Amino acid sequence: MSNIFILNLARFAILILIQVFLLQNVGYYNLSTPFLYILIILLLPIKIPHWLLFVSSFASGLIIDIFYDTLGLHATACTVMALARIVFISVTLQQEKYENNQTPSLGAMGFRWFFFYTATLTFFHHTVLFLFETFRFSDLLYTLLRTVSSSIFTIVLIFIYEYIFFHKKVR
């Protein structure tokens, strides 16, 4: 239990550092910007209590907000994403089958499930994020374009990350 806690905390720290110091400067103009840090929320254990899930989502969003100087924006997106995660997991998985500290990682869940899981949640997160960032519906098409292209970027990065650590873990 403490093991999985430390593991998640370490992932939390690493991903936020990557997001803030590396990915903040990466992007295809304003059109496509990656948000790898949502992997923190994606890789939390399946059986995590709801309150802890919301608190950690909110906290990670808030920390990113502090660095991005958009207080509340990422927190909102992460909260929505946490709800989407709860709904997605309850719809697609039978939670009783899994161990207490089971992580929904690529290696454990298989490519297909993990891809849909990542794609759905990333899309939710990015939609909320960009909608609340522009905060109007007049540029809806541009916002949608940003959402889709950024989602693709994020998902690619998530898979790269997963492949790197997936092999490591198996070993």
Add this chain to the structure above:
Amino acid sequence: MRNLWLFISKYNAFFLFCLFFITSLTLLLNNNSYQRAWTSGVSGQFIGEVYERATFFKNYLHLEEVNTSLAQENARLKNELKSSFLIDSAEKHIVRDSIRKQQYIYIVARVVNNSIHQQNNYLIINRGSKHGIRKGMGVTGPDGIVGIVRDVTENFARVQSVLHSESRFSASVDGGIGSLVWDEGSLNSKIAILKDIPSHVKVKPNDPVTTSGYSLFPIGIQIGHVKRVGLKGGNSFLDIEVVLSTDFSSLQYVYVINNVLAREQQAIESQTQTP
């Protein structure tokens, strides 16, 4: 209470979501200038519209009070108007008729009520016994005679206008003297009939008709002019239609003529009549 707690714990994800979502949204809207500006702009406009509508309906509910207060304010303002003050110093100017040694006193009065469309028309003027007006005095306007004072109260007087079925005025035209009556059948406020002019008097249209000086009025006050001269069949008197010079419909100021010698004149007239 237990059921409520069960309900909340069953859907805890949703309630937690609401809690965190509202928190983060509050943070977002309070700390980012663009979103805050948008929110305050939109909500300000929305709230403004809501309040405008609410006020619109609220105004209906308060309409009676508003009306009352407006009426009170109107009354107050009208009280301050110059015209609502009673001008107590009745203006009099005295005309001395040096030939006949007769004295006429003119009192200016304002018409406060007027009728022209009845069979018997009256005017109310804002001068009464307080200002020296008595029953039976003659009244003229700026353009000619108006009528006779019939009733007098302290501050007001009722004037029987020329346009009255019982009004009779002594009038002269081209030297002939007759009596002027109103053709009450026509109900025309412009036309009167001059009767009892002998048929030997040559009367032409547009000849001026004036007071004869026999009655309440001084001699020579304008009445009107001849419009048409007719001869009644088998009668030795002319029947003359007279256009009155006074426009009764727009009468505003009149002069009450106080004939100082009227009483003496009436006294001797009544002596003659009684055998």
